[in-house]
Amino acid sequence: xxxxxxxxxxxxxxxxxxxxxxxxxxxxxxxxxxxxxxxxxxxxxxxxxxxxxxxxxxxxxxxxxxxxxxxxxxxxxxxxxxxxxxxxxxxxxxxxxxxxxxxxxxxxxxxxxxxxxxxxxxxxxxxxxxxxxxxxxxxxxxxxxxxxxxxxxxxxxxxxxxxxxxxxxxxxxxxxxxxxxxxxxxxxxxxxxxxxxxxxxxxxxxxxxxxxxxxxxxxxxxxxxxxxxxxxxxxxxxxxxxxx
Numbered sequence: 001x002x003x004x005x006x007x008x009x010x011x012x013x014x015x016x017x018x019x020x021x022x023x024x025x026x027x028x029x030x031x032x033x034x035x036x037x038x039x040x041x042x043x044x045x046x047x048x049x050x051x052x053x054x055x056x057x058x059x060x061x062x063x064x065x066x067x068x069x070x071x072x073x074x075x076x077x078x079x080x081x082x083x084x085x086x087x088x089x090x091x092x093x094x095x096x097x098x099x100x101x102x103x104x105x106x107x108x109x110x111x112x113x114x115x116x117x118x119x120x121x122x123x124x125x126x127x128x129x130x131x132x133x134x135x136x137x138x139x140x141x142x143x144x145x146x147x148x149x150x151x152x153x154x155x156x157x158x159x160x161x162x163x164x165x166x167x168x169x170x171x172x173x174x175x176x177x178x179x180x181x182x183x184x185x186x187x188x189x190x191x192x193x194x195x196x197x198x199x200x201x202x203x204x205x206x207x208x209x210x211x212x213x214x215x216x217x218x219x220x221x222x223x224x225x226x227x228x229x230x231x232x233x234x235x236x237x238x239x240x241x242x243x244x
Contacts, residue, residue, distance in 0.1 A: 001114060004045075005031040006038040006061070007053040007078060011150040012099065015143060016051050016078065019106045026110055035059035039067060047073050049094070049113045054079040065093070074113045080145060100143040100150070100181075102189045142189045144170070144179040151177055155191065159220045160204040171220065196237045199227040206238065 003026060007013045013031055020028040029047050032038035035056045042050065050073045054061040065075050075092075080099040094116060095109035143150045157172040163183055170177040183203060187195075190203075197203045198217060202224045210218040215226050226234055 001025055001049065001110075001117065002027045002029050002047040003049045003051065004029050004038065004042060004047045004073075005051045006033075006035060006056070006064070007031075007051070008033050008035070008056045009053070009150065011143075012053065012078070015101070015150065016106075019101075019103055022103070023107060023110055025114075035061070035064050039064055042073070043069055048117055049074040049076060049110075051076050051078050051097075053077075054081065074116060076109050076113065098185060099145065100185070100189060102142065103139050139189075142186070144168075144177060144181055144186075146177055146179050151179075153177060155194065155205075158190075158195070158205050159208045160202060160222075160224060161186065163201040196230075196234050198230050198234050199225050200229070209238070212238070 003020060005013055005016045005020070005028065007016065010033060013033055017028060017031050020026050029045060030038070030041050032041065035058055039059070046069075050068075052061040052065060052075055054077055056064075059067075061077060061079070065072075068075075074094040076095045076097060077093050078097045078099065078101060094113050097105060097109055140156070141152050141154045143152055145151075153170055153172065157174060159171045159173065161183075162169045162171065164178075166180060166182075168179050168181050168183065168186065170179065183197065187197065187203070194207065195203055195205055204217060204219050204224065208219050210221075212218075212226075213223075215231075216223045217226060218224070
């Protein structure tokens with residue numbers, strides 16, 4: 001299955017190209033940080049699927065998708081904004097990936113397109129042609145938007161995360177990372193057996209908890225409150241984690 005990537009953020013472009021290289025049977029034919037250059041390429045070089053950023057200068061991903069020759073490639077939108085989800089499905093997009101994009105989620109989107117294309121490419125039953133080795137290894141990091149770049153944050157380095165209105169401050173063993181992100185999006189990426197939400201404003205790494213006392217946990221020398229809403233689920237988690 002062939003693909004192309006269009007994203008005006010170089011780091012996002014590199015990340016998706018790296019993901020493509022890790023998926024068997026997925027061949028990257030071109031990657032572009034300019035929407036018009038990507039459109040010109042796709043008009044002369046048909047591919048099976050396009051990973052298409054929505055926010056790009058001169059031409060948005062939605063506009064570009066409408067200009068592609070028909071029948072065109074399958075579209076997988078990649079964006080940090082969820083308000084375009086409805087519009088993407090109006091354009092019959094195959095999937096809609098929200099940044100930061102986890103590798104497992106990327107593979108799910110690829111497999112969805114592979115299944116959509118399969119009846120048109122071969123009559124062989126899906127069970128026979130399904131790749132045997134596409135199960136991804138568990139990721140060890142996530143990418144978050146920091147200023148004008150995507151920054152890699154290793155799960156092992158995270159101490160705790162503090163919510164600051166629409167921003168998150170990620171405290172790590174090597175420093176702090178401020179990102180415009182929601183707890184919900186980060187919780188979708190973090191391994192649930194290694195991290196726990198303990199308060200509306202705090203999420204902690206279970207392995208970094210120094211002690212628990214009187215409705216608080218200490219991480220990196222700082223006492224963090226345990227909210228009433230999260231108390232029971234947190235207690236169950238730390239018991240499962242053999243911390244009690």
